[in-house]
Amino acid sequence: MRVLAAMSGGVDSAVAAARLVDAGHEVVGVHLALSRNPEAYRSGARGCCSLEDSHDARRAADVLGIPFYVWDFAERFAADVVADFVDEYAAGRTPNPCLRCNEKIKFAAVLERGRALGFDAVATGHYARLEQSHGQVSLYRAAEPAKDQSYVLGVLDAEQLRHSLFPLGSDTAKAEVRxxxxxxxxxxxxxxxxxxxxxxxxxxxxxxxxSRLGRRAGDVVDETGEVLGVHTGTHQFTVGQRHGLHLSVPAQDGRPRYVLRVDPVRNTVTVGPKQSLAVRRIDGIRPTWTERPVAGAWRGLVQVRAHGDAMPALIEADAAQMRIELDAPAFGIAPGQAAVCYDGDRVVGSATISATAA
Amino acid sequence: MTTRSYFDHAASAPTVPQAAQVMAELLARPGNPSSLHAAGRAARRTLEEARESLAEDLGARPSEVVFTSGGTEANNLALLGVHVDGRPEVAVSAVEHPSVAAVGAHLAEVVVLPVRTDGRVDLERAGTLVGPRTGLVSVMWVNNETGVVQPIAEVVELAHAAGALVHSDAVQAFGHVVIDVASSGLDLLTVSAHKLGGPVGIGALVVRRGVTLRPTGFGGGQEARLRSGTVPVALAAGFAAASRVAAERRAMEAERLAGLRDRLIAGVVATVAGTRANTVQPCGPAIVNLTFAGVRADDVLLLLDAAGFDASTGSACTAGVHQPSEVLLAMGRSMEDASASLRFSFGPQTTAEAVEALLGVLPGIVERARAAV
Structure with missing residues (x-):
C-alpha cells in the first residue's frame, strides 16, 4: 500500500511510521503545519506544533529513509478547529478540539489530499485497533486500557476508517514503544x-x-437565582468545574459547589451541590457511525471524555439525534462534549452532547 | 526505485572528480596559509595558485578575488561593505536571491528596482530610481528561480552614469555563461563553488581594484582584511579545479543544456495544458521554471519524488511550508501561480533520456496534482 504517515514529531507517530516501513508499505511522512506562527520550541509536555516538532518529525523520517513533507493546513485548522472551539465556548458548551481535528483535518482534509495524490491510507500513532472481517472495518479500544485513544477516533465514519491505519493499536505498553x-x-x-x-x-x-472573547462580567447564581458572586465571562466556565469560582457567599452546608449550567445569553453561571450535577439522560446531535447506523434501542457503553469511564446505557438514535439513558447517574457532563458509544471494546458511533437531564 | 534523475543542480551540483581528488590530497596535509614555516608556505602557494586560476576564469586579477564561505557571505559583504559618502541608498532588483534581498532589512535605505513580466529589470524605471543618493546597485546575473539573464551591461552603464557602484550576484551564471569581470564594468561580483561542481562552503567576492569595502566581520585580517578567518586551502583548490573543468566544457555544455532546456519547455507546453514557461529568452541554459496552473507545487514535487525525479520549487520555505515565489510575484504573477511553479535545473549529469523520461511522467503527475487541490 501507499501510506501517508502523519508525523507529529512525537515518538508514537514515528514508531507507527517505522512499523509500516517494516511491513513493506511505501510510506511518505507528512507533518501538518497547523499554526500560522509556530512556537520555536516545545515547552514541556504541551503543544505539538512547534518548529522543534517539525524538525523532529523530519529527522525521524530521514532515519527511516522515507520522503517527508510539511503540509500547510493552518487555514483549515483555524477555521474548522480553533474557530469552532471559540464559538462553542461562546455558546456555553465544552468542545473537544482533538476529536474535531481528527474528524475535519487528519482523517478528512489530509486523507482527501492523500487519496487524490494516490495514497491508499493515512496512518497515525493513535492507540486503537482496527480489525477487518468480510470487508467490514471495525474500530476497537487499544490493548492497553491506560493508553486507549479510541475515544478521540469515535467520530470517524466507515469510509474514513477504511483508509486509516493505527499501527500501534495492538501494542501493550507505551514503554515498549519508547x-x-x-x-x-x-x-x-x-x-x-x-x-x-x-x-x-x-x-x-x-x-x-x-483574548478571543474578551471580558463580560456577569453573575454567579445558585439554583434559586440568588447571586453568589461575579464572573468575567461565561466562557471561563465548564459544567462540573469546581475551582476558580471565587464565590463571596459561602455555601450554607459548607460543601463544595460546582458549575451546573453556563448560560451565555443571560450571562450567568449557575452553581450548586454535586448531587445537582447528576445526569441520567443525555441528548446528542450529529450522530456518527463507525460501521453502519444502528436502528432501534440497544444496550451499550457510553464514554463522555477522553479518559472517562465507559458507562452502561440504553442508546437509541435516528439520523439527526441520539438519546442515551444511563443505568446509573453520572456527574459533570457538559454540552459540547462527545458521547462515544461502545459495544464492549468496539466503537459503534458518537454524538455531540446537546442537553442533559437528571 | 532503481534509477533517479537529479534536476536540482541549481540547488547544489555534484562535486566533479577533479575537485574531489585535489581536495582529498590537500586535506591530508597540514598547514595554515598564514604561517611562516614550510607547511604554511606550501599551503599559501596552493591557495594563491587557486586564486590565480579562479581569477583567470573570471577575467579578474588575483588580488581582486576575496574568498568567502559561499555566495551568501559574499553578497552580504558586498551590500554591507560598501560605504560611499553622501550616497546612503542601495538599489536592488525585485528578483534577488534572499542573500541579497534580506540584507535590505539591515540597510539604512533600500530601493527596489521593479522587473517586467519577463523577469528583467525595467531599465526605464531603474533610470528614475537610481540617482545621486545611490551608493550601490545590485542586480543578479542569472536568476536562481527562472534562469532569466539580466541586462547587466545596461545596468552598469545606468549605475555608473549616476555615480553608483554596481554589484552582481553571478552564483547561477558562473560556469554556464561567459563572465569577464574586466570587460563587464562591474565593481563587485559574487560566485559560489558548489553550483558548478566545486565543494559547498566556499565562494568568492570579486572586488574590482580601486573599490573600497569595509569588512563586516573582524579577526585576523585575512583576505585583504575583508574576510577574517583561516582560509580553507583545500576548498579553494577544489573551487579552482571545478571552475577550470566548467570553463573547459562551457561552450559545448551550454549548447547541449540549452537544447535540453528548449526541449523540456516545448514538450511540456505541448503536452500539459495550462503550462506557462517563466524561463524566457534571454536566459541561461541550465534552469527551466514552469507554472502548472491549478496545482500546489508541493504536490507535484511529492509525485515527482515518488516517480524518481528530484526537482524544486526554487523558492523559500518557512518552517517547511512552501511559500509563494517572491520572484514570480515580482514578475506580476498571481499568488496561485506563484505557488504552482517548479524549477528543473540541469548539469553535466543531465541526459536527453532523463528529460524525455520527465516529459513522459509530467502530464499524469500534473493531472493528479490538480485533482488533489
Whole structure:
C-alpha cells in the first residue's frame, strides 16, 4: 500500500511510521503545519506544533529513509478547529478540539489530499485497533486500557476508517514503544508525551478564550437565582468545574459547589451541590457511525471524555439525534462534549452532547 | 526505485572528480596559509595558485578575488561593505536571491528596482530610481528561480552614469555563461563553488581594484582584511579545479543544456495544458521554471519524488511550508501561480533520456496534482 504517515514529531507517530516501513508499505511522512506562527520550541509536555516538532518529525523520517513533507493546513485548522472551539465556548458548551481535528483535518482534509495524490491510507500513532472481517472495518479500544485513544477516533465514519491505519493499536505498553524507538535509532524515544490543547501552548485555556472573547462580567447564581458572586465571562466556565469560582457567599452546608449550567445569553453561571450535577439522560446531535447506523434501542457503553469511564446505557438514535439513558447517574457532563458509544471494546458511533437531564 | 534523475543542480551540483581528488590530497596535509614555516608556505602557494586560476576564469586579477564561505557571505559583504559618502541608498532588483534581498532589512535605505513580466529589470524605471543618493546597485546575473539573464551591461552603464557602484550576484551564471569581470564594468561580483561542481562552503567576492569595502566581520585580517578567518586551502583548490573543468566544457555544455532546456519547455507546453514557461529568452541554459496552473507545487514535487525525479520549487520555505515565489510575484504573477511553479535545473549529469523520461511522467503527475487541490 501507499501510506501517508502523519508525523507529529512525537515518538508514537514515528514508531507507527517505522512499523509500516517494516511491513513493506511505501510510506511518505507528512507533518501538518497547523499554526500560522509556530512556537520555536516545545515547552514541556504541551503543544505539538512547534518548529522543534517539525524538525523532529523530519529527522525521524530521514532515519527511516522515507520522503517527508510539511503540509500547510493552518487555514483549515483555524477555521474548522480553533474557530469552532471559540464559538462553542461562546455558546456555553465544552468542545473537544482533538476529536474535531481528527474528524475535519487528519482523517478528512489530509486523507482527501492523500487519496487524490494516490495514497491508499493515512496512518497515525493513535492507540486503537482496527480489525477487518468480510470487508467490514471495525474500530476497537487499544490493548492497553491506560493508553486507549479510541475515544478521540469515535467520530470517524466507515469510509474514513477504511483508509486509516493505527499501527500501534495492538501494542501493550507505551514503554515498549519508547524502547522500540530507541532500538530503531529514533532519538525522540525520550521526548515527553504531548497533552492539552496544541494551539494553546501555554496551557492557559481561560486566558486564550479571554483574548478571543474578551471580558463580560456577569453573575454567579445558585439554583434559586440568588447571586453568589461575579464572573468575567461565561466562557471561563465548564459544567462540573469546581475551582476558580471565587464565590463571596459561602455555601450554607459548607460543601463544595460546582458549575451546573453556563448560560451565555443571560450571562450567568449557575452553581450548586454535586448531587445537582447528576445526569441520567443525555441528548446528542450529529450522530456518527463507525460501521453502519444502528436502528432501534440497544444496550451499550457510553464514554463522555477522553479518559472517562465507559458507562452502561440504553442508546437509541435516528439520523439527526441520539438519546442515551444511563443505568446509573453520572456527574459533570457538559454540552459540547462527545458521547462515544461502545459495544464492549468496539466503537459503534458518537454524538455531540446537546442537553442533559437528571 | 532503481534509477533517479537529479534536476536540482541549481540547488547544489555534484562535486566533479577533479575537485574531489585535489581536495582529498590537500586535506591530508597540514598547514595554515598564514604561517611562516614550510607547511604554511606550501599551503599559501596552493591557495594563491587557486586564486590565480579562479581569477583567470573570471577575467579578474588575483588580488581582486576575496574568498568567502559561499555566495551568501559574499553578497552580504558586498551590500554591507560598501560605504560611499553622501550616497546612503542601495538599489536592488525585485528578483534577488534572499542573500541579497534580506540584507535590505539591515540597510539604512533600500530601493527596489521593479522587473517586467519577463523577469528583467525595467531599465526605464531603474533610470528614475537610481540617482545621486545611490551608493550601490545590485542586480543578479542569472536568476536562481527562472534562469532569466539580466541586462547587466545596461545596468552598469545606468549605475555608473549616476555615480553608483554596481554589484552582481553571478552564483547561477558562473560556469554556464561567459563572465569577464574586466570587460563587464562591474565593481563587485559574487560566485559560489558548489553550483558548478566545486565543494559547498566556499565562494568568492570579486572586488574590482580601486573599490573600497569595509569588512563586516573582524579577526585576523585575512583576505585583504575583508574576510577574517583561516582560509580553507583545500576548498579553494577544489573551487579552482571545478571552475577550470566548467570553463573547459562551457561552450559545448551550454549548447547541449540549452537544447535540453528548449526541449523540456516545448514538450511540456505541448503536452500539459495550462503550462506557462517563466524561463524566457534571454536566459541561461541550465534552469527551466514552469507554472502548472491549478496545482500546489508541493504536490507535484511529492509525485515527482515518488516517480524518481528530484526537482524544486526554487523558492523559500518557512518552517517547511512552501511559500509563494517572491520572484514570480515580482514578475506580476498571481499568488496561485506563484505557488504552482517548479524549477528543473540541469548539469553535466543531465541526459536527453532523463528529460524525455520527465516529459513522459509530467502530464499524469500534473493531472493528479490538480485533482488533489
Amino acid at each position: 524502547a522500540e524507538a530507541a532500538t530503531r535509532g529514533l532519538f525522540l524515544a525520550r521526548k515527553p508525551d504531548s497533552h492539552d490543547i496544541c494551539f494553546i501552548p501555554t496551557g492557559d485555556t481561560a486566558g486564550f478564550l479571554q
